[in-house]
Amino acid sequence: MRVERGAALAGFAFVATAIATAVTETTGPDITKTPAELTAKLVSDRADVIVNSAVSVAGAAAVLLLAATLATLIMERGAPKVLARIVLCSGAVTAATKILGAILSSADASSIHALHDNQIVYLLFRGAQTADTAAMIFFAVLLAASVAGLSAVGLLSRASARAGILTAGVLLVGGFDYLAPDAGPLSPIQALGAVLSLIYLIFLSTTLLRADEPTTRAHDSLVATT
Secondary structure (H helix, E strand, C coil), rough: CCHHHHHHHHHHHHHHHHHHHHHHHCCCCCCCCCCCHHHHHHHCCCCHHHHHHHHHHHHHHHHHHHHHHHHHHHHHHCCCCCHHHHHHHHHHHHHHHHHHHHHHHEEEEEEECCCCCCHHCCCCCCCHHHHHHHHHHHHHHHHHHHHHHHHHHHCCCCHHHHHHHHHHHHHHHHHHHCCCCCCCCCCCHHHHHHHHHHHHHHHHHHHHHHHHHHHHHHHHHHHHHC
């Protein structure tokens, strides 16, 4: 399997986990509520929070695979190696941040009956939400570096590259909503950036699949004639 196809499949996998994370997160506690309200909601929604944490870990694995395959593709095609390193590093930090958020939220839900202070429960859950939001900043860097590298080797047109950089910029700004998760003035930008980045990632993955098709057909033809 060529690197283009691997990157495309990793991209689709990340989109799927991101959507699943968003869906399972909407059924859980609301960080804008008071500590007492959040604790009561967490008690009743423990299973949903744990499932959401598991999906987040799957998303971290997907983003690691995505970063690795994109970095490999960028280097193989001869783009500046610094872009590949940025993709790898930002992907690793994105995954680590998502895993941290998953650990905090699952630990909070699992030990909810042992935590008798609503404020501690609230702070743990807020920490998890903050980590998830901050991960967007590093994913925005990954996206921007990937777009720059793929554009440099001719896999993306200039117009597509501009759209990708703009999407990454919106996501980057929205990621700073971690300073006040789900309640700050950047929340609408965060939501917009998340939606745009998923749409662009679907486009990017589709483009990479199409780029892989001519090479695959040529390889199959060569095998058939030998």
